Amino acid sequence: MGIMSEKEQSTTHKIGIYLWIWGLLFVLSFFSYMVDWYQLQGLLRWSLILIFMFLKAGLIMAFFMHLFWERYALVNVLLWPMTAIGCFIFLMVAEFQYTVFTRLFYFVVGGQ
Amino acid sequence: MSDPKIEGYEFKPGFKGMAQDTGSDQTMFKGVHWGKAMMWIFLLSHTFIFSCFLISYMKGRGSTLIDWPNTSEVFSLHVGSTPVPLLLIAIMTFVLITSSGTMALAVKYGYEKNRKMCGWLILATAIGGLTFVGMQAFEWSKLIHEGVRPWENPFGAKQFGSFFFMITGFHGTHVSIGVIFLFIYAYKTFKGHYDEGKRGWFTTMKGNYVEIEILGLYWHFVDLVWVFIFAFFYLW
Amino acid sequence: MSDEYENKTGYQAQSSETISSGGRGGGSGTVPDADHVRPAEIPEQDLYHGHSFITKWVFCQDAKVIGVQYFLLATFTGIIGLILSWLMRLQLGFPEAAGFMTAEHYYQFVTMHGMIMVVYFLTALFLGGFGNYLIPLMVGSRDMVFPYLNMVSFWSFFVAVVVLLASFFVPGGPTGAGWTLYPPQAILEGTPGSGMGILLMCISLILFVAGFTMGGLNYMITVLQARTRGMTLMRMPLTVWGIFTATILAMLAFPALLVGGLMMTLDNVLGTSFFMPTILKAGEVLEYGGGSPILFQHLFWFFGHPEVYIVALPAFGIVSDLISVHARKNIFGYRMMVWAIVGIGGLSFFVWAHHMYVSGMNPWFGFFFATTTLIIAIPTAMKVYNWILTLWRGNIRLNVVMLWCLGFIVTFVNGGITGLFLGNVTVDVPLSDTYFVIAHFHMVMGIAPLMVIMGAVYHWFPLVAGRFLDEKLGKWHFWLTFLGAYSIYFPMHYLGFIGVPRRYFEMYDSPYVTSAVGMNEFISVAAFIVGAAQLILIYNIIRTLKIGKPAGHNPWQANSLEWLTPSVPPEHGNWGEKLPVVHRWPYDFSVPGAKEDFITQTTPPSEVTETEVEKT
Numbered sequence: 006m007g008i009m010s011e012k013e014q015s016t017t018h019k020i021g022i023y024l025w026i027w028g029l030l031f032v033l034s035f036f037s038y039m040v041d042w043y044q045l046q047g048l049l050r051w052s053l054i055l056i057f058m059f060l061k062a063g064l065i066m067a068f069f070m071h072l073f074w075e076r077y078a079l080v081n082v083l084l085w086p087m088t089a090i091g092c093f094i095f096l097m098v099a100e101f102q103y104t105v106f107t108r109l110f111y112f113v114v115g116g117q
Numbered sequence: 118m119s120d121p122k123i124e125g126y127e128f129k130p131g132f133k134g135m136a137q138d139t140g141s142d143q144t145m146f147k148g149v150h151w152g153k154a155m156m157w158i159f160l161l162s163h164t165f166i167f168s169c170f171l172i173s174y175m176k177g178r179g180s181t182l183i184d185w186p187n188t189s190e191v192f193s194l195h196v197g198s199t200p201v202p203l204l205l206i207a208i209m210t211f212v213l214i215t216s217s218g219t220m221a222l223a224v225k226y227g228y229e230k231n232r233k234m235c236g237w238l239i240l241a242t243a244i245g246g247l248t249f250v251g252m253q254a255f256e257w258s259k260l261i262h263e264g265v266r267p268w269e270n271p272f273g274a275k276q277f278g279s280f281f282f283m284i285t286g287f288h289g290t291h292v293s294i295g296v297i298f299l300f301i302y303a304y305k306t307f308k309g310h311y312d313e314g315k316r317g318w319f320t321t322m323k324g325n326y327v328e329i330e331i332l333g334l335y336w337h338f339v340d341l342v343w344v345f346i347f348a349f350f351y352l353w
Numbered sequence: 354m355s356d357e358y359e360n361k362t363g364y365q366a367q368s369s370e371t372i373s374s375g376g377r378g379g380g381s382g383t384v385p386d387a388d389h390v391r392p393a394e395i396p397e398q399d400l401y402h403g404h405s406f407i408t409k410w411v412f413c414q415d416a417k418v419i420g421v422q423y424f425l426l427a428t429f430t431g432i433i434g435l436i437l438s439w440l441m442r443l444q445l446g447f448p449e450a451a452g453f454m455t456a457e458h459y460y461q462f463v464t465m466h467g468m469i470m471v472v473y474f475l476t477a478l479f480l481g482g483f484g485n486y487l488i489p490l491m492v493g494s495r496d497m498v499f500p501y502l503n504m505v506s507f508w509s510f511f512v513a514v515v516v517l518l519a520s521f522f523v524p525g526g527p528t529g530a531g532w533t534l535y536p537p538q539a540i541l542e543g544t545p546g547s548g549m550g551i552l553l554m555c556i557s558l559i560l561f562v563a564g565f566t567m568g569g570l571n572y573m574i575t576v577l578q579a580r581t582r583g584m585t586l587m588r589m590p591l592t593v594w595g596i597f598t599a600t601i602l603a604m605l606a607f608p609a610l611l612v613g614g615l616m617m618t619l620d621n622v623l624g625t626s627f628f629m630p631t632i633l634k635a636g637e638v639l640e641y642g643g644g645s646p647i648l649f650q651h652l653f654w655f656f657g658h659p660e661v662y663i664v665a666l667p668a669f670g671i672v673s674d675l676i677s678v679h680a681r682k683n684i685f686g687y688r689m690m691v692w693a694i695v696g697i698g699g700l701s702f703f704v705w706a707h708h709m710y711v712s713g714m715n716p717w718f719g720f721f722f723a724t725t726t727l728i729i730a731i732p733t734a735m736k737v738y739n740w741i742l743t744l745w746r747g748n749i750r751l752n753v754v755m756l757w758c759l760g761f762i763v764t765f766v767n768g769g770i771t772g773l774f775l776g777n778v779t780v781d782v783p784l785s786d787t788y789f790v791i792a793h794f795h796m797v798m799g800i801a802p803l804m805v806i807m808g809a810v811y812h813w814f815p816l817v818a819g820r821f822l823d824e825k826l827g828k829w830h831f832w833l834t835f836l837g838a839y840s841i842y843f844p845m846h847y848l849g850f851i852g853v854p855r856r857y858f859e860m861y862d863s864p865y866v867t868s869a870v871g872m873n874e875f876i877s878v879a880a881f882i883v884g885a886a887q888l889i890l891i892y893n894i895i896r897t898l899k900i901g902k903p904a905g906h907n908p909w910q911a912n913s914l915e916w917l918t919p920s921v922p923p924e925h926g927n928w929g930e931k932l933p934v935v936h937r938w939p940y941d942f943s944v945p946g947a948k949e950d951f952i953t954q955t956t957p958p959s960e961v962t963e964t965e966v967e968k969t
Binding site for chain 3: 124140143144146147158161162165168170173176177181182183268274276279280283287
Binding site: 017018020023024026027030031034037038040041042044050051054055057058061062065066068069070071075076077078079081082083086087090093094097098100101102104105108109112113 | 128131132134135138139145146147149154157161164165168169172175176178179180182189202203207210211214217218220221222225228229330333334337338340341344345347348351352353
């Protein structure tokens with residue numbers, strides 16, 4: 006049971022593009038490792054980690070998982086639910102800050 | 118992949134195409150095999166699982182008052198006598214990305230009906246995955262040897278051990294399952310099941326090289342999760 | 354091996370050429386232009402036909418049989434939940450008669466009642482039962498897209514139920530932590546079932562989620578990728594829309610439960626401290642430390658709130674169809690109804706912490722979640738108006754099905770209004786953990802969906818069994834259930850207002866006793882009657898199977914595809930030789946100029962040229 010029958014072959018992509026992405030992934034992984042190697046700290050560290058992470062994730066999804074070539078109907082169905090995750094992350098950041106606040110307030114400050 | 122041809126249906130690009138596909142009859146994802154659509158939705162569901170794990174990890178790590186261990190020290194390896202931070206993790210990352218690349222090529226050769234090339238590349242992917250699992254087992258035993266347990270951790274907060282073993286364990290399980298399927302699919306490819314359209318074991322669907330792509334999606338997803346674990350757990 | 358999968362019933366897999374012969378300029382020139390429907394883009398599905406008792410009825414791959422299996426097993430667990438609620442009401446109303454019950458028993462019954470009813474009864478019944486039976490029929494496919502996976506889905510549900518019920522027989526009994534299973538008390542000694550009970554509960558939930566994922570993938574892909582020719586998304590019956598959207602919610606919400614359950618299992622078994630803070634017990638510090646109990650509440654409700662809509666959305670969808678068919682009128686604002694379902698589904702992921710206003714979370718969350726909660730009332734209210742406007746000037750058949758639908762609207766509006774109370778932080782704080790909350794959620798997600806289930810049973814029974822359920826018994830069943838349910842839950846609002854707390858084993862000498870005791874007795878008596886009234890339905894079903902009036906084809910004069918199968922009840926493969934071709938939405942009732950008061954979905958435009966049908 007396949008939607009694509011024998012006659013209608015989907016076109017494949019040139020091998021070059023895969024090798025390019027492959028190389029880029031190695032380079033980006035190397036860069037993110039270098040962030041740790043040079044022990045960059047603070048905002049620079051977090052922003053570099055996140056940038057490299059999202060670039061890698063984006064490249065894998067777009068080219069290795071072919072999302073770049075998929076139709077928008079599929080792409081949108083897959084990406085919109087991430088807003089719920091985004092909301093969850095955003096609120097949990099606020100929540101852990103508040104938990105730390107209450108723990109410090111009641112157990113450390115209040116304890117003295 | 119790229120737009121297939123469907124009798125009596127004209128493909129439009131971009132958001133116009135999305136509106137047209139969504140409003141059309143029979144299928145919403147035009148030309149997408151059932152199994153592939155299923156795998157995508159399955160991965161979407163799995164994204165939520167791993168996101169929940171990582172969000173829990175963030176909440177747990179953020180709200181503990183005891184210091185989190187310095188990961189680049191905990192996960193360092195000694196080369197000779199100098200400690201190299203995150204060496205093993207770096208190698209694991211490279212191995213997993215390598216296997217992801219071979220998988221992508223396997224999908225490409227599969228669609229080109231290059232049976233031999235496709236099979237060898239799947240086998241290479243499986244071996245990459247096996248190497249990854251092996252190195253993870255090594256990493257686990259090293260940490261356990263140093264006294265890290267799910268319920269305690271000599272380097273700092275208890276939650277470090279808990280989250281480490283749970284998240285990498287859950288990810289490692291997925292890699293292992295992937296490896297098993299990679300071997301099965303390599304066997305099926307070499308046997309030519311996809312060329313002759315032989316039906317699968319538990320399905321009435323005819324074999325087709327699209328199955329390699331479906332397996333590939335799973336494998337790339339496992340790699341994708343590792344990208345996030347690498348960033349959040351080891352580098353953070 | 355592959356021989357087993359060959360077609361056995363005789364209909365041949367058609368290539369796209371033969372199917373498209375009805376197309377424009379195709380082989381037969383007889384089809385008018387207006388009736389043209391795009392040729393099939395999906396080849397025929399090959400089905401595995403069982404040929405022994407085991408493969409036909411036990412490990413069956415036919416979605417209809419699986420649907421009935423789901424229905425029966427879910428009903429079985431639901432009856433256990435009902436008996437547990439009887440025991441609870443016995444304790445609350447007549448404590449002296451319930452001498453055999455200890456406080457531990459009471460908490461275990463509360464917990465199991467809640468979990469069984471929400472997850473193992475309502476979710477499984479709507480999505481597993483109605484979803485499996487109706488989706489392939491209503492979208493015009495031969496079966497679910499992955500029949501084998503579908504079968505495995507049911508059997509994992511079966512194992513999950515077995516594990517759940519096994520917890521009644523382990524040392525310590527089932528967990529008594531409340532259906533929300535909040536740590537730390539869920540896994541600390543002193544809570545009933547803190548050892549094996551909670552472990553089996555977590556395992557059972559994980560099995561349920563795994564099984565449900567398999568089923569959910571089936572429902573989603575069948576709706577998205579396996580509709581018949583002409584069936585666009587906006588021509589699907591609202592039943593399918595409701596079940597489909599609920600399935601999406603389930604696929605995205607159950608992961609949070611899975612993660613929460615897994616982490617709690619590890620806390621319980623390995624002694625990790627994900628959810629366990631530093632705890633002093635009898636002056637001794639336990640080994641736990643540094644965990645975050647509120648994290649579990651967030652994870653649980655990130656699942657729990659969508660779960661409410663997983664139960665509610667199929668009910669919304671089904672009731673829309675029932676009202677439309679039995680009021681002989683198109684559903685008012687079909688597109689609005691669809692967008693309301695989708696909107697409620699999307700919003701349900703942004704409202705979860707309104708269950709946690711008094712939990713000690715970050716205080717400003719109250720603003721965020723009260724706002725989103727009140728926004729979600731808008732699409733919900735839209736749906737209620739649309740149901741009422743559908744009834745308005747309709748040609749209403751006041752049969753049992755319609756009675757259940759009307760009962761649903763009333764109970765749902767009642768429960769929805771109290772939801773507005775509880776969605777506001779300031780009003781919620783004094784009301785939370787009182788009987789008002791119990792009244793609210795039983796009205797809105799207990800009784801209201803149950804009314805729809807009952808209506809759906811009376812509506813689709815002629816399709817499943819080929820015979821009508823008895824109307825007279827049905828009316829007795831309806832009125833006893835409806836008035837009885839109101840007698841149970843309406844006084845609970847009052848109990849909540851005077852401050853009677855929920856989950857209390859007994860009230861001792863608290864000041865509410867005087868006014869609450871009589872009411873508690875009244876509620877308990879009503880609960881016994883309502884529970885017993887369900888026997889009428891069981892009797893009715895058994896009686897009908899033997900001597901019921903034969904229904905024949907399309908007994909309700911409905912339009913949607915499930916009534917248009919060549920045989921009633923439909924066979925495996927549903928459609929005989931040719932898949933149906935859809936030309937319109939399923940709501941063309943009482944169209945001016947039409948010969949009959951309904952035009953089925955498969956009627957081509959050329960047959961109804963003189964009428965004023967809407968273009969859908």
